[in-house]
Amino acid sequence: MLTRRLSGALLALAALAGCSNEPSTPAAAATGDRTAKLHAAAECLRQHGIHNFADPVLGANGQVFTDTRSLQRAADNTRQAAMTACRDALGAASWNPEQLPPAPAALVAAGVKSAQCLRAHGLPNVKDPTASSPYTPGHGFGLRADELPPGVDKRSPILRQALTACRSILDAETAASNLKQLAGK
Secondary structure (H helix, E strand, O other), rough: HHHHHHHHHHHHHHHHHHHHHOOOOHHHHHHHHHHHHHHHHHHHHHHHOOOOOOEEEEEEOEEEEEEOOHHHHHOHHHHHHHHHHHHHHHHHOOOOOOOOOOOHHHHHHHHHHHHHHHHHOOOOOOOOOOOOOOEOOEEEOOOOOHOOOOOOOOOOHHHHHHHHHOOHHHHHHHHOHHHHHHHOO
16 A cells, blocks of 8 residues: 555656656746847847947846946947837837846945945945946946045045955945846846
8 A cells, every 4th residue: 555655656746747847938938039039139239330239138027137338338329320220129129228227136235335335445425325326237336426525536545545445345246236147147
C-alpha cells in the first residue's frame, strides 16, 4: 500500500514537472515581443541621427530604462527629425525615450548615502534625492548648481575634496544607476 502511494505521488510529481517545462508563457512571450519592439525603436533612432543611442532595458514592472544622454546631446533638429521618423516604431514599443521612469528605491537609497556624505564634507546644500528626482542612467543623480555653495564650481578645492572623500559612495550610486541595475537584473 505504501509503495502504491509512493508510486502515485511520484507519477503526480512527474506530471507536474512535465507541465512546468512549457517553452514559454504568455507573459514571457509578451516581454520578448516588447523587447524586440524597443530594440527596433532604438535602431530606428540610431539610423536617423542618434548614433550612440543604447538599447533600452525593461524593468520588472514594465518600465523602460535607457541612457538619454545621446538624445540630449543631439541638435534639436536632429532629435526632432529622429523622433518624427521613428514615431511608428516608438508607438509600437509604447515608449517615449525622452522620459525616464521614477528612480527605483535602490538608486534613491544610494543617492541618499551620497548626499549625506557630500553634506558631511563641505557641501551643505546637497539635497536627498527622491524617486522623482532627475537622474542619468550610468551616472546617478549628479549635483545641481543650486546645491553648490556660492562661488563653488567644478574646479573649486571644496568640491574636489568632497568628491574625493565620497568617491566610493558616489561609485556605488553610479553602479546602482547602470541600466542592468535599474532593470533589476
